[in-house]
Amino acid sequence: MTRFEELQQAIIDGKAPVAKELTDKMLKEGIRPGEFFPKAIIPAMDEVGRRMRECEFFIPEVLIAARAARASSDILRPLLVGADAMASAGTVVCGTVKGDLHDIGKNIVAMMLESAGFKIIDLGVDVTAEKIVDAVRTNQAGLVALSALLTTTMVNMKSVVEALSAAGLRDKVKIMVGGAPVTDAWAHSIGADGYGKDAPAAVELARQLATA
């Protein structure tokens, strides 16, 4: 098993201390920080996503795998410079919309996007459209990911789309939406760019939108 395969396995198994120790060891051995994402972290979390889709992994397994991925990426991110830093998949502003305090779905999507190489600006829950507009502008984000778990709050996704348009930012960002009551038809009706039915689908969608 190569070092990258060992790190992948530690992440899939959710072993954060092992992932951290391996990352440190590999850096000392001279492996470039930019190699970790494409060769270990991204494939590991893709495998976690696959297992989630296949009902082999559930939320606890996904969360500890994401925690292990973060243990590694927290070491690496400050070291990414030059071409490695430029290789980031993009910046995503995410949050649960105004009036809604549900966060576990949003958190899982954020962690999986982060592990897929995106820079995440997580605004948390009960987030106003104004706050999202500010974060997109400040961080020059290319993607906005919105979550809602209630039919009463999903309407606030539309407010975000409208606020981004009013701020002149709509053609600079792609907007993806998700959450239990959200559908593809809803995404289309409010002028969003896509709907992710679960976390792995959200990662796929983000990749498509980031390169569109």
Place this chain on the structure above:
Amino acid sequence: MNGRDRILALLDGKPVDSLPFMPITMMFACDRIGAKYRDYATDYQVLVEGQTRTAAEFDFDYVNSMSDPAGEAADCGAPVKFFPDQPPALDEANALLTDKSILSGLKVPDPYASPRMGNRLRALALHRQRLGQEKLIEGWIEGPIAQAADLRGINNLMVDFFDDPKFVTDLFEFVLELELSFARAQVASGAELIGVGDAAASLVGPRFYEEFVWPYEKRMMDGLRSIGARTRLHICGNTRPILGLMGQLGCDIIDLDFMAPMAEGRAAMGPRQVLLGNIDPVRVLRNGMPDEVYAAVAECHCQAGDRFIVSAGCEVVRDTPLENLRAMLHYAREHAVA
């Protein structure tokens, strides 16, 4: 047959003049009386008015007493945020048991003397006073993992299964005592059926469900039966991997959310289990046309067989077209069980 007799007869395996009709309404019922949801959740008279009038308008066979899952946790001291016109919600970032050591000093509050649990008890008593034996009166408690998530924070609890399993079982013990105490008070106040909402059970997969959650759900159901209550289990979300285990809990009614096909539930739980559900509350019941709703209920009935109660997979959402709810009612009333 009145609503109460119809439900109890079906549960007891006797003939019924039509399939029972038991949709979960909360925000929908609140809107029918033009109230604000904060009032519905905190003032039992508003809740009872909403339930009574909505149940009469759509000929439901029961009334419920629930409004949101935050009640018991709030009475334990958990921080809760209130909104003018939507359900109160737990403040996850400041969950009561963010510091796990607090659990050892946590006491089960007296439901009669607690504001939110006491409010539900008063709702049940008023239901009983108004309805007598006309419709079945349902109380509601949170299941072991749902309440544990409310107290600990769901993000923390999901990781605790790996990091600190002893804490999880200690927390479940506390929850069992809390909820059975609340259920006893609800039965004394007029509830004949106790629904157990255990939403987070669908998130953990069969391994943790069987090892941690199921044993406490079983003790909860056994405890409810010992106090004379009929029992109902409602787990939101995709329960397909745990259907077989759910069927071994001995519940009078098992709800299926729309992601779990009725046919799978029937196959996993056998011919005697009463199944409730399970058309898609958003894509079919709210967004569909009445004939689509009717056809979807018919399909559920076909898959479930006659040990079946007509409902949506989860709560009827607040802007559901009235004619769609009536389409469900029509189906129920047109089908008797010999």
